[in-house]
Amino acid sequence: MKKLMKAAVVTLLFCLTLAACGGGNSGANTGTNAGGNSPEAEVKNEKLIVYTNANSDGRGEWLVEKAKSAGFDIEIVGAGGADLTNRLIAEKNNPTADVVYGLNNMLYESLKKESVLVSYVPSWAGEVEAGLNDPEGFYHGLIKQAILLGYNPDAFTAETAPKDWTDLYQNEAFIGKYEAPTLLGQNTPRLVVAGILVRYMDENGDLxxxxxxxxxxxxxxxxxxxxxxxxxxxxxxxxxxxxMGALVSGTLSSKEEQYNVKAGIVSPEIGVPMVVEHVAIINGTKKQDTAERFVEWMGSAEVQGEFVQQFNAMPANTVAAEQANEPIKELFADLKAQPFDWTFIADNIDLWVEKIELQIMK
Incomplete structure (x- = not known):
């Protein structure tokens, strides 16, 4: 009887050992566990819908391919900055987008005001040039864009060209020779206008x-x-x-190559409208974790460095700036940003445009 009981105990222990080993092998094969703490646990990146106004000239396709190689599946929805802003506000109670990038400070301030964005500070935020990120953490800088006053070098020299936007209409030599910023549905003309109006801020004045x-x-x-x-x-x-007229630094090199004319650039003493393309996460996304991982990847110095080399842009990330092409480094070295109160501009720009279109551009 004792021999039979001893044999049964040995058999039971042997079976339990096999079961434990089998269970361990099963977990190792799947690479996941309930707690998600295993170093072999797989990270699930869900498909992201990414809104942007900065996908032209192959930039969107480049990002999609780079993101794919990094393990992200993104679908880009491109449109103008003002249109995207209005769409995001309209969708805020049932958002379609997970991430938005490319908009400027003025538009992001409108999105903040409407509670469209969620605060998230990526690890690379500290590498961005001081003063460019949103201090409350809702959006963070990617690409610096300068709104420039350019001129044909065959028509003017550095000595005879205007020194500021105000010279265009104050000096008779320039009258009728510059493009006025009349297409106010676009951001560049709006920023040209804002660059003049903010010099005359008056709390008792109209708007x-x-x-x-x-x-x-x-x-x-x-x-x-x-x-x-x-x-x-x-x-x-x-x-x-x-x-003469407005140019955007990000498209300057491609335009010079396309038309075989290198524009002269004016550097006003007051500075130039300097806008920054940012990235942000949409409040209400159901893919928060994936969106955070994507923002961490996209804004990193490595990815931004590759991007600015490919598209001759100037990054907001100071580490990535070391990889920028020399011509764009030289351009920005001669420029300074005009001081802007972005909240004031965001609160008033639509009303300014309405007044200009109805009362001034008759």
């Missing part, structure tokens, strides 16, 4: 601007050539049709 400021805007439009929808301004600059 926060003194009458002197509004008179300056009237002169800007009265003495310039109106932009035509669909025309490429750089083509007009190169041909001499309108040899």
């Amino acid at each position: 926060g601007i003194s009458e002197e400021g509004w008179e300056e805007i009237r002169k800007l439009y009265d003495n310039g050539v109106r932009a035509i929808e669909g025309e490429d301004f750089y083509a007009n600059l190169a041909s001499g049709k309108t040899p």
Whole structure:
């Protein structure tokens, strides 16, 4: 009897050992566990919907492919900055997007005000140039864009060219030779206007601007050539049709190559409108963890360094800036940012545009 009981105990222990080993092998094969603490645990990246106004000229396709190689599946939805902002606000109670990037400070301030964004501070935030990130952590800088006053070098020299936007309508030599920022549905013309108006801030003035400021805007439009929808301004600059007007630093090199004309650039003493393309996570996304991982990856110095080399851009990330191409480094070395109160501009820009379109651009 004792021999039988001893044999039964040995058999039972042997079976329990096999079961334990079998269970361990099963967990190792799946690479996951209930607690998710195993170093072999797989990270699940869900498909992200990414809204942007910065996907042109192959930039969107580049990001999709790079993200895929890093383990992310993203679908880019591209549109103009103002249109995307309005869409995000309209969708805020049932968001479609998980991440948004490319918009400027002015538009992000509108999204913050409408509670469209969620605060998240990525690990690379400290590498971004001081003062460019949102201090409350809702959006963080990727690419610096300068709004420039450019001119045809065959028509003007550095000595004869204007020194500021205000020279365009104050100096008779420039009247009728510059493109006025009339396409106010676009951000670049809006920022040109804002760059003049903020010099005349007056809490007692119409829409926060003194009458002197509004008179300056009237002169800007009265003495310039109106932009035509669909025309490429750089083509007009190169041909001499309108040899002066607004340029964006991010597209400058491609335009110079396309038209074989290197524009002269004005560096006003007050500075230039300097906007930053940012990235942010949408409040209400059901894919928060994946969105955070994507933002960590996208804004890293490694990825931004590759991007700025490919597209000749200037990164906000100071580590990535070391990898920027020399011409863009040289351009930004000569520029300073015009001081802007972005909250004030965001609160008033739509009203300024309405006034200009209805009362000034008649």
